[in-house]
Amino acid sequence: MKARHIDTEGARLEALRQYQILDTEPEKTYDNLAHLAAFICETPISLVNFIDENRQWFKAKVGLDVSEMPLNVGLSYLCQERRNVVVVPDTQADEKLANNPAVTSYPYIRFYAGVPLITPKGHLLGTLCVIDQVPRQLSQKQVETLVALSRLVIDQLELRRYVAEVSEVSEKLIAHEQTVHAQSEAAKTRIANLLESITDGFFALDKKWRFTYINGQAERLLKKNQYELLGKNIWEVFPEIISTTFHREYQRAILEQVSVEFEEFFPPLNCWLKVHAYPAKDGLSVNFQDITERRKTAEALRESEERWQLALDGNKDGIWDWNLKTNEVFFSTQWKKMLGYKDHEVSTGWDEWTKRIHPDERDFVLQAFQDHFAKKIPSYVCEYRVQCQDGSYKWILDRGQALWDALGDIVRMVGSYTDITDRKQVEEELKRQNLRSQLFAEITLKIRDSLQINEILQTTVTEVQKLLQADRVLIFRLEADGSGTVVQEAVLPGWPVILGKNLLDSCFKEEYLERYRRGRVSAIEDIEAAHIQPCHREFLQQFAVRANLVVPILVRDSIWGLLLAHQCAAPRKWNNFETELLQQLSNQIGIALSQAQLLEKETQQSQELARSNAELEQFAYVASHDLQEPLRMVTSYLQLLEQRYKNQLDANADQFITYAVDGACRMQTLINDLLNYSRLSSRGQPFIAVDCSVVLEQAIANLQIAIADSRAIVTYDTLPEVMADTTQLTQVFQNLIANAIKFCRHQQPQVHIGVARGGANPDGESLNVIPSVDEWLFWVRDNGIGLESQYDERIFIIFQRLHGRDKYPGTGIGLAICKKIIERHGGRIWVKSKPGQGSTFYFTIPDRAGK
Numbered sequence: 001m002k003a004r005h006i007d008t009e010g011a012r013l014e015a016l017r018q019y020q021i022l023d024t025e026p027e028k029t030y031d032n033l034a035h036l037a038a039f040i041c042e043t044p045i046s047l048v049n050f051i052d053e054n055r056q057w058f059k060a061k062v063g064l065d066v067s068e069m070p071l072n073v074g075l076s077y078l079c080q081e082r083r084n085v086v087v088v089p090d091t092q093a094d095e096k097l098a099n100n101p102a103v104t105s106y107p108y109i110r111f112y113a114g115v116p117l118i119t120p121k122g123h124l125l126g127t128l129c130v131i132d133q134v135p136r137q138l139s140q141k142q143v144e145t146l147v148a149l150s151r152l153v154i155d156q157l158e159l160r161r162y163v164a165e166v167s168e169v170s171e172k173l174i175a176h177e178q179t180v181h182a183q184s185e186a187a188k189t190r191i192a193n194l195l196e197s198i199t200d201g202f203f204a205l206d207k208k209w210r211f212t213y214i215n216g217q218a219e220r221l222l223k224k225n226q227y228e229l230l231g232k233n234i235w236e237v238f239p240e241i242i243s244t245t246f247h248r249e250y251q252r253a254i255l256e257q258v259s260v261e262f263e264e265f266f267p268p269l270n271c272w273l274k275v276h277a278y279p280a281k282d283g284l285s286v287n288f289q290d291i292t293e294r295r296k297t298a299e300a301l302r303e304s305e306e307r308w309q310l311a312l313d314g315n316k317d318g319i320w321d322w323n324l325k326t327n328e329v330f331f332s333t334q335w336k337k338m339l340g341y342k343d344h345e346v347s348t349g350w351d352e353w354t355k356r357i358h359p360d361e362r363d364f365v366l367q368a369f370q371d372h373f374a375k376k377i378p379s380y381v382c383e384y385r386v387q388c389q390d391g392s393y394k395w396i397l398d399r400g401q402a403l404w405d406a407l408g409d410i411v412r413m414v415g416s417y418t419d420i421t422d423r424k425q426v427e428e429e430l431k432r433q434n435l436r437s438q439l440f441a442e443i444t445l446k447i448r449d450s451l452q453i454n455e456i457l458q459t460t461v462t463e464v465q466k467l468l469q470a471d472r473v474l475i476f477r478l479e480a481d482g483s484g485t486v487v488q489e490a491v492l493p494g495w496p497v498i499l500g501k502n503l504l505d506s507c508f509k510e511e512y513l514e515r516y517r518r519g520r521v522s523a524i525e526d527i528e529a530a531h532i533q534p535c536h537r538e539f540l541q542q543f544a545v546r547a548n549l550v551v552p553i554l555v556r557d558s559i560w561g562l563l564l565a566h567q568c569a570a571p572r573k574w575n576n577f578e579t580e581l582l583q584q585l586s587n588q589i590g591i592a593l594s595q596a597q598l599l600e601k602e603t604q605q606s607q608e609l610a611r612s613n614a615e616l617e618q619f620a621y622v623a624s625h626d627l628q629e630p631l632r633m634v635t636s637y638l639q640l641l642e643q644r645y646k647n648q649l650d651a652n653a654d655q656f657i658t659y660a661v662d663g664a665c666r667m668q669t670l671i672n673d674l675l676n677y678s679r680l681s682s683r684g685q686p687f688i689a690v691d692c693s694v695v696l697e698q699a700i701a702n703l704q705i706a707i708a709d710s711r712a713i714v715t716y717d718t719l720p721e722v723m724a725d726t727t728q729l730t731q732v733f734q735n736l737i738a739n740a741i742k743f744c745r746h747q748q749p750q751v752h753i754g755v756a757r758g759g760a761n762p763d764g765e766s767l768n769v770i771p772s773v774d775e776w777l778f779w780v781r782d783n784g785i786g787l788e789s790q791y792d793e794r795i796f797i798i799f800q801r802l803h804g805r806d807k808y809p810g811t812g813i814g815l816a817i818c819k820k821i822i823e824r825h826g827g828r829i830w831v832k833s834k835p836g837q838g839s840t841f842y843f844t845i846p847d848r849a850g851k
Contacts, residue, residue, distance in 0.1 A: 022057055041113070044734065045131035086114045111131065111133075126390070160377060169799075199289065201290075202287050202288075207254075209233050209235060210234075259518065275287070318331070320335055321413075368382050380415065398416075400415025462490045471567055472491040473564070473565050474489040475488045477560070483503065486503065505531045507535045516519075522550040523574040525574070543568075547570075547574070549579065554590050556594055563582055563585060690724045693716075699730050702734050706826050756776075782839055818841075828844050
């Protein structure tokens with residue numbers, strides 16, 4: 001016998017448990033089958049055995065004292081393996097079986113015959129087996145009978161399962177019936193409670209229009225109790241509603257078997273009712289509510305909306321009202337009109353709003369909403385661009401206020417749109433003007449401070465590119481043949497770089513050059529569509545130019561080059577502001593170039609003059625130095641002639657010798673002074689902190705013979721410490737005091753040296769030069785002969801004298817030396833004098849010591 005299905009061990013055990021047979025009480029039916037098997041097979045032991053996961057459990061047993069055995073004890077596994085009838089006449093004859101614990105010990109099996117218990121679905125649940133302690137044989141008829149008995153065991157199991165299932169279904173049906181009954185009673189109770197608790201009135205009518213039920217709210221609304229209504233005809237109780245909407249709609253609901261709903265004025269109670277009537281199998285059910293207040297509110301709301309609409313129509317602002325629960329937005333007609341839309345072109349969706357916000361500003365606008373919702377800001381206010389119906393953008397001032405419910409949830413937000421495009425354009429124009437002014441100021445400052453042309457040109461292209469937001473701005477230096485070089489460029493990444501390239505447009509002829517020379521400005525909005533020569537278009541296309549603006553740079557009526565702005569990404573219309581900006585900048589560049597050329601020429605002249613002065617100074621030094629030796633020889637021999645032959649020749653010879661000696665001495669003095677003058681700049685000492693009082697005392701000591709001979713009186717103030725060349729400053733004081741003594745005629749010389757901080761007025765009179773506050777002002781005042789004001793500057797020029805040598809000796813170099821020394825120290829020197837009233841020589845020295 002072979003089963004139709006072989007399942008896994010897990011499925012077998014699950015099937016066994018479904019029969020709920022394990023560990024149950026003994027049952028007579030199974031006991032009878034076990035006894036019958038033992039009787040037919042003539043064995044002392046028979047078992048109805050069910051194989052569990054770890055054991056063999058005996059539902060029925062004959063001749064055995066135990067109720068179960070371990071799974072590894074006994075021979076039932078043979079049926080489980082073979083899934084067929086197993087007959088073992090003598091276990092001792094089989095070496096493998098002879099060692100089985102059930103053979104070697106209780107119950108000492110020598111004979112075994114077993115039939116597998118297989119369910120209709122092919123699950124092996126156990127065995128029906130007979131056992132003897134002596135060897136034996138079964139006839140074929142006994143085996144067949146044993147198999148038939150096994151089927152009876154299976155049938156009994158199936159019957160058990162069917163009974164259990166029927167019992168379970170019966171229990172469920174009983175429980176369900178009880179539940180349904182309870183639910184029905186509860187539903188009736190809930191309906192009754194509901195009808196009594198609802199705020200709507202409710203009553204029921206039978207087919208003869210008599211009241212069969214009325215809830216408490218209906219009593220209150222109709223102002224009649226149940227005793228006045230139940231069993232009464234509605235048309236008799238309320239005859240006023242006959243031939244009204246109430247009468248017509250109730251009749252229609254019954255006749256057509258349809259629900260009706262309407263709002264109507266109820267004359268008996270002087271109120272408005274909202275009625276919902278629906279037919280039932282035994283009459284009509286009516287639900288109604290008093291809507292008088294709602295009707296009044298609706299009417300007031302309608303009037304309010306009319307007033308609001310009038311206000312909206314008269315207001316230039318657009319209004320929006322956002323319902324955050326439904327995410328729908330109401331946009332007023334003015335809101336749509338402001339952006340060029342018709343009513344039907346804008347839906348009520350939230351995205352209708354957000355998708356029109358300019359992409360550059362969308363994130364911060366939405367963030368402003370979130371900040372307001374989070375109560376970080378008291379109200380929502382934003383300025384941003386919104387796309388109009390024609391694709392253009394308008395600047396909008398958007399203001400709004402959110403509304404929160406009692407739970408703190410946002411339910412609504414109302415706001416307004418104000419068109420601020422004109423204001424923004426004015427602001428943008430002011431901004432552009434400010435940027436233009438800043439750019440002009442920066443370039444002008446660079447022109448005034450340094451005239452560094454490359455820096456000026458670089459600043460120009462960089463700032464213009466930012467200001468115009470052009471893809472490229474460049475300066476093109478033109479040559480006479482129309483070619484040229486890009487000397488400066490500011491270009492956005494991704495576009496060709498042409499800085500430093502030498503370019504020649506084959507279309508750029510002399511006539512175009514002349515037009516630019518006369519100030520022509522070229523503005524092309526779209527290279528592809530412009531009426532220009534093909535060669536010129538190809539020339540521009542190689543640099544990815546789609547639109548360009550060209551302004552000439554003129555220097556003193558001649559063209560120096562071009563200032564160009566390029567748009568490469570797309571065509572561009574150049575406005576007046578942009579054109580005027582480039583024109584004004586080109587004028588500034590022209591001025592800078594002109595001044596740079598003048599500065600270069602002046603620098604060259606200054607360098608040439610410095611070189612010439614240096615050569616003259618060197619010549620003076622060399623000449624005076626080389627003249628020293630022959631002049632000393634001449635002087636020496638003339639002095640020998642004078643000593644040896646004086647009074648030995650005639651009077652004329654003595655006079656001639658005297659003239660020659662005097663001239664040689666004066667020549668010696670002149671050469672020494674000239675040599676000192678030439679050495680002032682080249683051989684001056686470094687500036688150190690010098691006490692002017694000490695310097696003055698040294699100068700006075702050098703002049704002590706002259707002072708003693710003239711009985712001069714020299715006085716001085718307490719002098720400061722300055723940074724100076726000690727030797728040269730001593731020479732200044734010495735020369736000025738010596739001149740004061742020399743030009744004093746026959747009176748006793750009186751000389752005073754004074755000092756004051758810059759800005760002070762020592763004489764109480766106006767000065768020719770006002771010293772600054774960071775300078776020391778010195779003066780040397782005398783009571784000498786004075787001089788005319790017309791000679792105030794001449795006396796400081798080398799070799800310039802106002803008197804003959806016979807009257808006042810000297811070479812005319814002393815004051816020139818003073819001027820050169822003072823200028824080397826960074827100061828100035830001048831004189832204030834009147835004939836016969838003495839002179840005051842002023843000079844300044846910077847106060848470097850005090851810093």
